[in-house]
Amino acid sequence: MSGLSLEQVSENYYDVLKEIGNIGAGNAMTALSQMLQCKVDMKVPQVKLLKFAEVGALMGGEEQIMLGVLLGVEGDVTGSMMFLVEQESAKHLVNKIMMGMASPGVEFTEMEMSAMKEIGNIITGAYLNSLSMLTNLKIFPTPPSLTIDMAGAILSVPAIQFGIIGDEILLIQSQFYDEVEIDGYFILIPDLESYSKILTSLGISL
Amino acid sequence: MGEIIKVGMADLKTCLSPDGVTTLGLGSCVGIALRDPVTKVGGLAHIMLPDSTAIRNSHQNIAKFADTGIDELVRQMETLGAKRSRIVAKIAGGATMFTFQNSSSSTMVVGERNVEATKKKLGDLNIPILSEDTGKNYGRTVTFFPESGDFHIRAVGKQETII
Numbered sequence: 001m002s003g004l005s006l007e008q009v010s011e012n013y014y015d016v017l018k019e020i021g022n023i024g025a026g027n028a029m030t031a032l033s034q035m036l037q038c039k040v041d042m043k044v045p046q047v048k049l050l051k052f053a054e055v056g057a058l059m060g061g062e063e064q065i066m067l068g069v070l071l072g073v074e075g076d077v078t079g080s081m082m083f084l085v086e087q088e089s090a091k092h093l094v095n096k097i098m099m100g101m102a103s104p105g106v107e108f109t110e111m112e113m114s115a116m117k118e119i120g121n122i123i124t125g126a127y128l129n130s131l132s133m134l135t136n137l138k139i140f141p142t143p144p145s146l147t148i149d150m151a152g153a154i155l156s157v158p159a160i161q162f163g164i165i166g167d168e169i170l171l172i173q174s175q176f177y178d179e180v181e182i183d184g185y186f187i188l189i190p191d192l193e194s195y196s197k198i199l200t201s202l203g204i205s206l
Numbered sequence: 207m208g209e210i211i212k213v214g215m216a217d218l219k220t221c222l223s224p225d226g227v228t229t230l231g232l233g234s235c236v237g238i239a240l241r242d243p244v245t246k247v248g249g250l251a252h253i254m255l256p257d258s259t260a261i262r263n264s265h266q267n268i269a270k271f272a273d274t275g276i277d278e279l280v281r282q283m284e285t286l287g288a289k290r291s292r293i294v295a296k297i298a299g300g301a302t303m304f305t306f307q308n309s310s311s312s313t314m315v316v317g318e319r320n321v322e323a324t325k326k327k328l329g330d331l332n333i334p335i336l337s338e339d340t341g342k343n344y345g346r347t348v349t350f351f352p353e354s355g356d357f358h359i360r361a362v363g364k365q366e367t368i369i
Contacts, residue, residue: 052215053214053215056215056230062347063230063347068304072306142306145306146304147343148362149233149345150230150231150345150362151231152215153232153233153344154303154345155215155233156215156232156233156235156254159235159254160234160255163216163255167216
C-alpha cells in the first residue's frame with residue numbers, strides 16, 4: 001500500500017470506522033455496565049477526523065488533565081489503541097468500581113490507577129473484539145499502560161503515529177451516562193499496512 | 207509585557223521582544239526555542255517526528271519534522287533580522303508518555319529519537335544548545351521570551367522551572 005495517505009484511506013475508512021465505532025462502543029458500554037453493575041446509556045458515537053490543533057480543543061484544551069490508557073495491538077492487525085477520559089470522569093468510574101471507596105479529590109492512588117487500567121482494558125478489549133468479529137481478523141491487545149497528564153502530551157503519542165501519514169487524527173468520541181455524563185475517546189492507531197487489511201477484509205476495494 | 211503567541215502541534219512561530227511564544231502540552235514532541243540575543247528575534251518550533259526524508263509526502267507540513275522545521279524557523283527568523291551565526295537554542299520535551307514492560311518498539315522511543323534528531327540538526331547548523339529539559343515521562347507546557355532568553359517549563363504537579 002505504498003502512497004496510501006490517510007486522506008485517501010479515510011473516505012472509505014470513515015464510514016467503516018463509524019460502524020465499527022458504533023458496535024464497538026456499544027459492546028464497550030455493555031462491558032462497562034456489567035463491571036459497574038448498573039445501567040449505562042450512551043449516545044451515538046461521533047467519528048471525527050481532526051487537525052492536530054483541533055484535537056486538544058475538543059477535549060477542553062491541551063492542558064486539560066486526562067487519563068490515557070494505551071494498549072498495543074497484535075495479530076493480523078498491528079498498531080495500538082488508546083482510551084482517554086477526563087480525570088474527574090475517571091475518578092467517578094473508579095469510585096463506582098470501588099463501591100464508593102475511592103479517595104477524595106482528583107489524585108489517584110496506585111489501586112485506583114490499577115482499577116482505571118482495568119476499565120481501559122475492558123472497554124478497549126470490547127472495541128477490538130467487535131473489530132475482530134467484523135473483519136474476521138485476529139486482533140489481540142497487549143497489557144495496558146496508563147498515564148495521567150495534559151491532553152496535548154498524551155495525544156502526542158497517537159498524533160505522532162498519524163503524523164507519519166498525514167496531518168489529521170481519527171478518533172471516536174463516545175458520550176455515556178450512568179449518573180453523570182462522561183466523555184470517553186477511543187483512538188485506534190493501526191500501522192499503515194493494517195489499514196488496507198481492515199478495509200479489504202470488509203470487502204472494500206481501495 | 208508583550209503578547210504570547212501560541213504554537214500548535216507540528217507548527218512554528220517567530221516573535222520579536224517583548225512578545226513571547228508558547229506551546230501547550232508537549233509530550234513526545236520536542237519544543238525548540240531559538241533566539242538571536244542581539245536583535246531579540248525569537249521563535250519556537252513544535253516538531254513531532256525526527257526526519258522528513260524517511261517519510262513519503264513529507265512536503266505536507268515542514269513544521270512537523272525536526273530537520274525541516276528547524277531550517278524553516280531559522281529562515282523565518284532571518285527575515286525578521288536575526289543573524290544565523292548568533293542564534294542559540296534551548297530545547298524541551300521528547301518524553302516517553304507510556305512505559306511498557308519488555309517493549310522497545312519504535313512507538314515507545316519516538317521521544318528520544320526526536321531529541322536526538324533535534325540535537326543533530328542544531329549541531330549541523332552550528333547552533334549551540336544552552337540548556338535542555340528533555341526525556342522523562344511527563345508532558346510539558348513551555349513559554350519562551352526572546353527578551354531574556356528565559357524558557358519557562360510547567361508540568362502537572364511540579365513547580366515551574368526556568369532554563
